[in-house]
Amino acid sequence: MLQLLKGGKTDRLLLLVALSAIVFSWFVIQAQISAGPAMAEIYHGQILLATYPLPQAGEPEQRFQVDGELGETVVVLDKQGARITSSPCSTQHCVLSGAHRHAGDIIACVPNHILISIRGKSASGYDAIVE
Amino acid sequence: MPAMMIPRPPLAELEGKAQWLALLLLAIGLHMFEAALPSLGPWFKPGLANLVTLLVLVMMGPRAAVAVAIGRVLVGSFFIGTLFTPTFVISMAGGLTAAVMMIAAWRFIPGISLIGISLLGALAHMLAQFVTVESLFIQQGVLYYALPPLLLLSCISGWINGALASYISARLTHEL
Known part of the structure; x- marks a missing residue:
């Protein structure tokens, strides 16, 4: 063998x-x-909904409700990174994949057409960049 | 006057069909087993069901291999409960692209063994999944940023599955 x-x-x-x-x-x-502050970009299909800095240790967690094709996906940003805590999809792969905070990581809920992409490394000075 | 008899196909033909069916059932079982694996994430699977497609390709030819790839995704998704959902579309795209890539490699690359064929199949499977998601569901290029580490895992699983396929096909043809 x-x-x-x-x-x-x-x-x-x-x-x-x-x-x-x-x-x-x-x-x-x-x-x-990898350059720039650690940010989470939240997409729905073709649309970039928002870009938020990932909270550092000691900063409060942030919670968002994002509307997708099937319903509401709940996204939480905390010191561990970005994660999906609730999703209307049947497979729940997105919830089970846990928190991500490294540049290049993605969390995708394909049935609900929601994507979270992580970029950047260092501490952030922004509150939020919304489009 | 003799009673009318339904003509039976030759035994060799029946044996071939039974062997194909047995491998299809194995592929369906492995497809469902892989779907139940929780820890490897939604994108990466060990590719054991694709290993059966490869075995069918070298034992029975391209048509039988494509039929197994389509059949196992259809029936497997039915039992998992994902039939005609995005998961099904992604599985079908990956399975079919891997089958076509393995057929092309088997036909046109001289000196390639089952390991090389399996490697190319695994890479094609992973790429096809991302292209399908990017074109049909989440139209964002940033998806591809996650590809390199997953392709690296595909190289490892494709190589091991190819070695397994070599071993199994040799055992099945009594060469070992």
Whole structure:
């Protein structure tokens, strides 16, 4: 079995190409989104609803009700990051995925067309940026 | 006058159909098992159901493989309760794209083994899921920011599943 894990020359070449492309794109993406304060962007379908800074330790948590295709999704921002605490979808994958606060993390509730994307790293000075 | 008999297909044909059906049932079972796994998140699954598609491809050809990919998502989603929901659409897009990619790799890449085919299938599956979500449900490019780590996991699962498929297909054809 372990012998089988080695793969052939073509397989190893394909793996090398795939890994190089993945690592390169990872670096490019991180360089783009890691700068600036840690923010949570909340989307519904094509619309960016709001961008909020993630609370630091000691700051109060923030709670939002976001209307989606199926109903209301509740988004909570606290020192642990952004998370969905309640969703009208049947699968509840979005609620179960927990809190996220690293640049590039996403929380998606596909049935309700809600997306939360995290970008940035350092402490924030904004209260909110709403569009 | 002899009683009218319904002509029976040859035994080899029946055996092939029974084998295909057994593998389809296995794929449906694995599809449901993977859907019940809680800790791996909504985007990533080990790809065991795709492993069956790969086995069917090398044992019975492209048509049977595509039929298994469609059949297991249809029947599996029916039992999970996600039939015709966004989850179903994403699963179908991923499963079909992976099947088509594995057929193309099997046909056109010289020297590739089941491991390489499985690797490309796993990557195609993950990419297809994101493209489907981005085009049909949440039209935001930021979705793709989450792709690289998930593609990395796909590389690992695709490689291991390919090795498993090599082992299983060799056992099934009595080569080991």
